[in-house]
Amino acid sequence: MRSSRLPVAVASILLGGISGDAGLPVPSPGCKSTPADVGWPSPNDWANFNLSVNGRLIATSPIALPCYQGPNYNPAACAALIPSWNDPTFRAQFPIGYSFSDLEPCDIITSAFNTTACSLGNNPVLAVDAATADHVSAAVLFAAQKNLRLSIKATGVDYLSRSTGFGSLEIWLRNMREGGMVLEIPYQPQQPCILPSGQPLWAGDSITINGSYTWSDVYSFAQSNGQIAVGPAYGGISAIGGYLQGGGHSAASAQYGLAADQLLEATVVLANGAQVTTSACQNPDLFAAIRGGGGGTFGIVTSVKVKSYPETPVAAVVFSMAALTGNDIPLFLDSITYLYQYFPWIIEAGLGGYAGWNLYDTQPMFGPAGPSFYLVMGAFNQTLAQVHATFDPIVAGLTPLNGVNLNLSVSYNYFPTYAGYFSSLFGTNIPASAGGIALTSRFLGAAHVSDPVPVRQMLNTTAGLPGQRTSRLAVLAGGLGVRAGASQSSGVNPAWRNAYVLDIVARRWEHTATAADVEAIHSDVTAVKGAALTALAPDTGSYPNEGDARDPTFLANFYGTALPMLEAAKAKYDPSGLFYCPTCVGSEFWSEDATGRLCHV
Numbered sequence: 001m002r003s004s005r006l007p008v009a010v011a012s013i014l015l016g017g018i019s020g021d022a023g024l025p026v027p028s029p030g031c032k033s034t035p036a037d038v039g040w041p042s043p044n045d046w047a048n049f050n051l052s053v054n055g056r057l058i059a060t061s062p063i064a065l066p067c068y069q070g071p072n073y074n075p076a077a078c079a080a081l082i083p084s085w086n087d088p089t090f091r092a093q094f095p096i097g098y099s100f101s102d103l104e105p106c107d108i109i110t111s112a113f114n115t116t117a118c119s120l121g122n123n124p125v126l127a128v129d130a131a132t133a134d135h136v137s138a139a140v141l142f143a144a145q146k147n148l149r150l151s152i153k154a155t156g157v158d159y160l161s162r163s164t165g166f167g168s169l170e171i172w173l174r175n176m177r178e179g180g181m182v183l184e185i186p187y188q189p190q191q192p193c194i195l196p197s198g199q200p201l202w203a204g205d206s207i208t209i210n211g212s213y214t215w216s217d218v219y220s221f222a223q224s225n226g227q228i229a230v231g232p233a234y235g236g237i238s239a240i241g242g243y244l245q246g247g248g249h250s251a252a253s254a255q256y257g258l259a260a261d262q263l264l265e266a267t268v269v270l271a272n273g274a275q276v277t278t279s280a281c282q283n284p285d286l287f288a289a290i291r292g293g294g295g296g297t298f299g300i301v302t303s304v305k306v307k308s309y310p311e312t313p314v315a316a317v318v319f320s321m322a323a324l325t326g327n328d329i330p331l332f333l334d335s336i337t338y339l340y341q342y343f344p345w346i347i348e349a350g351l352g353g354y355a356g357w358n359l360y361d362t363q364p365m366f367g368p369a370g371p372s373f374y375l376v377m378g379a380f381n382q383t384l385a386q387v388h389a390t391f392d393p394i395v396a397g398l399t400p401l402n403g404v405n406l407n408l409s410v411s412y413n414y415f416p417t418y419a420g421y422f423s424s425l426f427g428t429n430i431p432a433s434a435g436g437i438a439l440t441s442r443f444l445g446a447a448h449v450s451d452p453v454p455v456r457q458m459l460n461t462t463a464g465l466p467g468q469r470t471s472r473l474a475v476l477a478g479g480l481g482v483r484a485g486a487s488q489s490s491g492v493n494p495a496w497r498n499a500y501v502l503d504i505v506a507r508r509w510e511h512t513a514t515a516a517d518v519e520a521i522h523s524d525v526t527a528v529k530g531a532a533l534t535a536l537a538p539d540t541g542s543y544p545n546e547g548d549a550r551d552p553t554f555l556a557n558f559y560g561t562a563l564p565m566l567e568a569a570k571a572k573y574d575p576s577g578l579f580y581c582p583t584c585v586g587s588e589f590w591s592e593d594a595t596g597r598l599c600h601v
């Protein structure tokens with residue numbers, strides 16, 4: 001790992017942060033301090049703080065710094081980085097490593113190495129490599145006392161740049177793995193917790209995750225204990241961070257609900273540094289807020305207990321469809337329209353999963369390069385005959401086009417375990433992007449996909465043009481499992497509960513894109529593609545973790561009718577707005593000034 005634990009006095013000098021120096025700008029009222037400000041902590045302050053976190057304060061530096069001319073230039077070290085550069089799990093090993101290169105302050109652009117300057121960009125200047133909840137508490141208190149901008153990073157895979165921040169102090173959670181994982185059969189609540197109905201909160205099993213493990217870690221643990229954990233398709237995501245707290249869809253969601261619905265208890269470090277337990281019976285308003293209302297907003301979660309389920313067989317269908325020629329693309333889109341109409345019906349028949357499609361992308365979110373459509377769905381505890389009975393008639397409707405306009409393929413597989421299903425059909429290591437990405441998304445209910453005319457119009461507008469690198473993901477998680485979560489205290493946008501499809505549009509750009517190119521892509525995603533999704537389903541909303549970072553109405557779209565409850569929790573648990581992240585609840589009270597400083601509006 002490149003970032004070194006610098007003596008703090010040296011780090012402070014590097015950062016130019018000497019409190020009280022004449023000539024330093026005085027921060028604007030209501031702005032967080034940056035290293036350029038007179039209010040930035042003194043070397044002595046940093047040294048004392050470093051002692052309080054057992055010497056785990058790090059001066060951050062870009063991963064690719066050795067590739068750039070300057071005192072750190074080191075061609076051999078740079079060459080050693082290149083093979084791993086597109087591996088997001090590699091970048092996650094660094095305090096300022098991110099899955100999307102547009103957040104990386106210095107990219108490895110070519111193997112011929114750069115000669116241009118490399119700096120931290122909009123990223124944290126110092127990080128606490130937190131190993132314990134006490135380190136997290138100390139960092140939270142220090143940031144509050146010194147008026148610092150805080151960033152919280154577990155993995156850095158976030159699509160909306162929410163785990164970084166200009167001039168900030170980062171709480172880096174990757175190495176906080178204090179107490180391992182513990183299986184409870186059945187779940188034992190820390191305090192007795194009986195629902196108003198008289199039922200215990202959860203009569204099944206649970207896994208305690210003590211620290212910022214990834215889902216790959218949790219899947220291994222669950223599998224070795226014959227259990228199923230509800231997590232994402234990509235295992236590099238944090239098991240206690242933004243995914244879980246933002247809602248979290250899964251290949252198991254149609255059966256068991258969203259990841260946030262699995263949360264039984266959590267330990268949270270609050271803005272005043274206190275470590276509290278939260279559950280349906282302890283701090284229930286905070287509990288509801290972190291069950292879908294967003295990471296990085298209400299506090300820092302250091303451990304969780306989540307529901308787990310005994311292993312179960314899964315009967316699966318894999319269906320793919322490709323346009324034979326460019327002239328067949330209209331029929332290809334008609335065929336996708338046809339499939340959209342059946343999605344609610346398929347999900348109500350007990351199947352859940354994902355469908356990815358694209359016309360012209362070479363690195364789509366799911367499935368092969370376009371023009372192609374790729375669907376994987378599984379039914380828990382069903383026979384192959386049952387899945388055939390659901391899916392065969394749908395395929396039959398498209399069969400006349402097979403070999404004429406489309407190339408169709410369908411296969412059915414029975415897996416004795418969910419773990420076998422998941423590892424065979426999902427769970428690949430998705431490459432980091434050599435560039436950036438902009439997303440938009442929308443929840444679609446049965447009524448929104450029943451009429452083929454508006455669906456076809458939406459598909460036409462969102463499919464993308466040649467050269468646009470547009471890809472589409474239909475999250476087919478809904479039905480009974482997701483609806484059931486509505487009855488529990490939840491911060492998830494209630495619009496998700498009645499949806500069958502979370503429809504996602506993504507556009508990527510290369511690292512060579514100009515600022516104007518990137519602006520044009522964002523504008524297209526918001527004003528054209530996002531608008532087309534909204535026109536189809538104006539009464540629903542959007543998924544905050546896979547939504548539009550530039551959505552002008554993000555509060556309504558991301559949080560829906562849960563917003564008043566989330567705002568009340570924010571006001572109660574973080575009244576001064578210490579926990580800021582773009583598009584998070586409370587972020588509307590802050591903006592960055594021309595120098596990048598975060599200021600109260």
Ligand SMILES: Cc1cc2nc3c(=O)[nH]c(=O)nc-3n(C[C@H](O)[C@H](O)[C@H](O)COP(=O)(O)OP(=O)(O)OC[C@H]3O[C@@H](n4cnc5c(N)ncnc54)[C@H](O)[C@@H]3O)c2cc1C
Pocket residue numbers: 099151152153154155156157158159162163173212231232233234236237238239240241242243244245246247248249250295296297299300301302430545546581
């Ligand atoms: C390749 C890929 C696949 C994905 N697949 C899925 C999927 O299958 N289902 C799905 O629902 N989403 C998926 N996502 C989106 C995912 O939910 C978000 O990227 C999510 O923000 C990741 O959370 P993280 O904590 O790992 O990321 P980070 O970038 O580390 O953090 C994201 C946010 O959470 C906050 N945070 C992190 N840890 C904590 C903590 N312990 N306490 C409080 N706040 C915290 C951060 O401050 C930030 O605001 C995917 C994303 C990618 C890039």
